[in-house]
Amino acid sequence: MRVEQIAVFLENKSGRLAEITRILAENDINIRALSVADTADFGILRLIVDKVDAAKKSLQEGGFTVGKTNVIAVEVPDRTGGLASVLKTANEAGLNVEYMYAFVNKSAEDAVLIFRFDEMDKAIEVLQQGGFVLLSGPQICAL
C-alpha cells in the first residue's frame, strides 16, 4: 500500500514555488498534500497530486528536476495522540522516519500522515499489523 509522491528540486531563489504551482494549475492538476524541506542552498518540494505522471511530465517540460518516490499514507483519527501512536509502533519496530508531513482531510475527522521510512516494506507490514489504516493514492485523491 504505497502512494506515489513527486519531488521537485528547488533552488533557493524567488518565484520557483509560484512557477511550479502555476504549471500544475495550467495542467489541471490538483495538489492533495505538500511539504517543502529546505537547506541554506536548496529545497525539495514534495507533492501528492491527483495526476502523478501528468504532473511529473509538465514540470519536467517546465525545466524542473523531478523525481518520483513511494511514501506511505496513514489515516488516523484527528485527535490527541494520533501521530504518537503511529510513531510508537514504528519506533518499537526499529523503523526510522526519513521525513513526514501531514494534512487533515475535508471531513476534519481524520488526519492523513505521509511517511517515508528507511525500510518501506517492513513499515507497511508493521503498520498494517498494528491495525492502522493505510491509504492508496486514489483513496487520498478521493478524500
Place this chain on the structure above:
Amino acid sequence: MMWVEEVETLPRPGLESIQLKRLQKQVRRVYDTVAPYRSKMDDAGVKPGDIQSLKDLHVLPFNTKDDLRDNYPFGLFTVPLEKVIRVHASSGTTGQPTVVGYTEADIELWASVMSRALAMAGVTPGDMVHNAYGYGLFTGGLGAHYGIEALGATVIPVSGGNSKRQITIMRDFGSTVLLSTPSYALNLADAMADVGVSPSELKLRVGIHGAEPWSESMREEVERKLGIRAVDIYGLSEIIGPGVAMECLQTDRGMHILEDHFLPEIVDPETLQPLPYGEVGELVFTTLTKEAFPLIRYRTKDISRLIAEPCACGRTLVRMEKVMGRTDDMLIIRGVNVFPSQVEHVLVGIEGVEPHYQIEVNREGSLDTMSILVEVSENIFSDEIRVLEGLSKKIQAEVKDMLGVTCKVKLVEPRTIKRSEGKAQRVIDNRKL
C-alpha cells in the same frame, strides 16, 4: 609498422644527444639571423655557447604569440623570403593573425613527422585516407595531406563541408581512415543517420582527430557512432602544424611527441619555472630542426603533462597528456593553480553527475572562495535532503583531494548555467584584482 624505428625506439641518452646537437645549432642560427631573438638573448645575458646540456635550455627566454604579432608578418623568419616556399596563417580571430613560413626542407620535415604520426595510428600504404581537415591558410588540411602522401597511402583531399557528399565519397571510395576535427566527425556521424548510411557500409577503421579540445566522453561518442577507433593528434601552426604529437594504438593515455624535432617542456604558467615529468603545467616547445620559422621555448598556453613511462608500443618518445585546458582559463585560488577541466574531471568521475557546472570565484575580505555550481539532473536527484547534501560533500571532498582547494558546492536547477551557442561559460570570476 613503425616508421623510422631507429629514431623512435632510441634509448633516451641517444635521443637526448641528438636533441642537444640540434638545439645548439638552432640557438646559434636564430641568434645569428633574427634580430629580435638576438636582442632578447642579449637582454637575458645568454649566448648561444651557453647551451652545453639540454638543461641549459632553461636559461633561454620564452616566446609567446605576442612575439609573433610584434614581428608580423615575416619578422621572425631566419631565411630570405626567396627560400620560403609556403606560408600559413592563423585565423586571427583573437587579434592579428600569426604567420608561419616553411622552406623546402621544412615542408619535407613536416611531411615526415606527419607520416610518422599517421603510422602511430596504424595507417599504412594501401589505406584510403579521407582528409576532411580544411585546406587553405589553416595548417590542418595541407599538413596532413603531405604526410599521407609521404607515407604512401592514398589521400582524398576532400577538405571540410558538404557532409552528404563526404559520406557518399567515404562509402564509394572505401575510405579506411578519417582525418577531421572531432566535432566534424560527430557531424558526419549525424549526417550519416540523416542520409540513411550505416557505419557498417563503410570501411572506416580509425579516426585521427585534433585541432580542437575534446573530452574522453566525446571520443567514446565518435567511436560508438562511427564504429571506429578514434585517436588524438596534436599540433599547432607555430610549431609546424599537425604532426607534433600523436597517440599510438597501443597506449591508453597520451600522445607521443616527435621529440627528435620538437623539444617539449612543462612549466608553471605563473612562475615559468620548469616542472618535472608528471606535473601539470603549460606546454612549451622548441623546434629543433625547422629552418624558416624556428621557435625557441614557445609557450603554447596549452595545459598538459609529460608522461615518461615507457609505452607498450616500444617508442621511447615521451608522451603528452590530452590537452586539459588553456592557461587563459587558469584560475589562481589562494595561490593554487586551478583549471576548470580538473573540476570537470572530478565531476564526471562521480556517478550520475553531468558535467554541467560553473565555477564562481569571489573574494571575501582577503580570502578567495571558489564555489562550484552543479546542475541537479534526475540521475542524482533525491527527495531526501541528506542524500543531496551527501553529494555536495562528496564533490567538495574530491575537489579538495584533487586540487588542494576547499570549495563550496551549490546545487542548482537544470539549465541554470548559461550556455552561449551551446557552449557553457565555465568560470565567473568576481574578484577585483
